[in-house]
Amino acid sequence: MKVLGRLWLILVFIFLYAPIAVMILISFNSGESTTEMQGLSLYWYRELFRDKATLEALKNTLLLSVSAAVLSTVIGTLAAVGIDRMKNRFMRGAVMSVTNIPMMNPDIVTGISLMLLFVFVGTLLGLESYLSFWTLLIAHVTFNLPYVILSVLPKIKQMDKNIPEAALDLGCTPWQSFFRVELPFIMPGIATGFIMAFTLSFDDFVISNFTSGSSFETLTIHIYSMIKKSVKPDIYALSTLIFAVVLLLLVVSNLSDRDGEPAKEKSPERRGAARFRGKEGGAAK
Amino acid sequence: MAARGTRGQGLMARAAASPHIVWSVLFIIAPLLFVVYYTFTDADGAFTTENVSRLFTSNYVLIFVNSVCLAFIATVICLVIAYPTAYLFSRMKAKRQRAAVLLIMIPLWMNFLITTYSWMTLLEDTGIINSALRRIGLGAAHMINTPGAVVVGMVFCFLPYMILPIYTVMSGIDEKLLEASADLGCNGWQRLVRVVMPMSLSGVVSGITMVFVPSISTFYISQKLGGGTFQLIGDTIESYFVGSAINYHFGAALSLVLMVLILISMAVMNHYTDSESGERTKMV
Known part of the structure; x- marks a missing residue:
């Protein structure tokens, strides 16, 4: 039984890592083929750093994901504070349901619904090219918001409501009590939300595909257009580099909180959910 | 003083959520209304039901049936792979579980x-x-550009979304319950079927939605691994928005049906499991 279990896990991991292994191997190919190894070389890594379009797309992606993450973290944190204090149950339920829509809808529907809005408003205003950095930013903030709110809200709920009240009694203004007492307490939730928003944005493909114009290309859109033509190993080289960075970050963050919370509390499900958008979305990603 | 503080906070709270509420109305609700609007209008903006009736021609019904079938098969395979995997994970030592x-x-x-x-x-x-x-002397097998290849792609992309929620629920099952069932005479198999399975149902349900929804709406997997030999809903929708045959109105109709289909199945499933797991918890 034990041997069988181990064998099963090995097979599952082979399945999950086979394409990644292929990607890493081919990135060191000296030839142009993506199916046959002709020899080992770093040629495609050099090519990658000479390719202006790819570097430009990487820069665009970083700019977009940081802006979207900052904006959605600010709006989302404020929203979580507001939702937590809403007295009216109906109102609160309505806001939460609407917030969850982008998480439940398939990414393709979120993408085309936003595209239709932009198309409609764009034509109304008589703009020629209405899809730009700004439409992408709006789209990314929209799909990030539920994840930020869902990371911050539980932290606010955990907080003892007597603490900010005590701050008020001790003479804080409501603003001071928020910034000095509540904000530090919910900071871990805000940080999680920010990181989640950043990775979702960085990885998003499906929604960006419908809301980006030709003027502003993100990395995933760039990869998609490259894949439509013939793929050269440079795209594998790029992914191998991203893979290395991600691996490094994950290992470092895992080592650093080894003494912290036990594994179970890390809620892989939530992170998984986040990636989920990313995936088809992000990963799609 | 205190009263003023509370009221101030109430006002602040209302104001705090307002950017999000405005944002949601503009960029979540309004876009969905535009999907409905485009579904029921033609290129001139006049009301029409033609887009909807066109959905029921054999061509598009076939596309829907194909997509549902492939997504269903991929979801079942994910479940079959993920369930034992998650179970094996949850039986490991804490350190290994993390890894x-x-x-x-x-x-x-x-x-x-x-x-x-x-x-x-x-x-x-x-x-x-x-x-x-x-x-190794075995003949080659034709795999690419077949429905099988598309299913492999879906299972690969979405398998972790099945494993992670099931694992989370399983690792949360109290060790004492399992010990109790063993004390009361359950063997390993009975323990799995009678204790672990009912308690992990909620993880299975979230896993199923997390795999089925992206599978049914994917378009790049079927384009790459299916080679365009057959179309899924996602491909079809994409082709009406960024492809060569742009038709926002019909594309909107397709998306509307896809969305309604998914929301209904999720509502049914959530309803079913809420009552189910509720009962189970009470029993336990």
Whole structure:
């Protein structure tokens, strides 16, 4: 039984890592083929750093994901504070349901619904090219918001409501009590939300595909257009580099909180959910 | 003083959520209304039901049936692979569990377009798997551009979304319950079927939605691994928005049906499991 279990896990991991292994191997190919190894070389890594379009797309992606993450973290944190204090149950339920829509809808529907809005408003205003950095930013903030709110809200709920009240009694203004007492307490939730928003944005493909114009290309859109033509190993080289960075970050963050919370509390499900958008979305990603 | 503080806070709270509420109305609700608007208008903006009636022609019904079938098969395969995997994870030592979960999450961080492309490299007629088969003397198998290849791509992309929620629920099951069931005479198999399975139902349900929804609406997996030999809903929708035959109105109708289909099935499933797991918890 034990041997069988181990064998099963090995097979599952082979399945999950086979394409990644292929990607890493081919990135060191000296030839142009993506199916046959002709020899080992770093040629495609050099090519990658000479390719202006790819570097430009990487820069665009970083700019977009940081802006979207900052904006959605600010709006989302404020929203979580507001939702937590809403007295009216109906109102609160309505806001939460609407917030969850982008998480439940398939990414393709979120993408085309936003595209239709932009198309409609764009034509109304008589703009020629209405899809730009700004439409992408709006789209990314929209799909990030539920994840930020869902990371911050539980932290606010955990907080003892007597603490900010005590701050008020001790003479804080409501603003001071928020910034000095509540904000530090919910900071871990805000940080999680920010990181989640950043990775979702960085990885998003499906929604960006419908809301980006030709003027502003993100990395995933760039990869998609490259894949439509013939793929050269440079795209594998790029992914191998991203893979290395991600691996490094994950290992470092895992080592650093080894003494912290036990594994179970890390809620892989939530992170998984986040990636989920990313995936088809992000990963799609 | 205190009263003023509370009221001030109430006002502040209302104001705090307002950017989000405005944002939601503008960019969540309004876009969905535009989907409905485009569904029921033609290119001149006049009301029409033609887009909807066109959906029920055999061509599009077939596309819907195909997509539902492939997504269903991919979901079942994911469940069959994920359930024992999650169970095995939850029986490991804490330290190993962390490592295992990390290993499941790493593929999620990869760009799906690229891993899908890697699968092309693996499955092609002259690809890695076929060259290996040839080398050991087994004939080559045609795999790329078949529905099977699309299912493999879906299972690869979304398997972690099945494993992670099931694992989370399983690792939360109290060890004492399992011990109690053993004390009361359950063998390992009975323990799995009678205790672990009912308690992990909620994880299974979230896993199913997390796999089924992206599977049914994917378009790049079917484009790359299906080779455009057959169309899924996602491909069809995409082709009406960014493809050569742009028709926002009909594309909107397709998306509307897809959305309604998914929301209904999720509502049914949530309803079913809420009552189910509620009862189970009471029983336990």
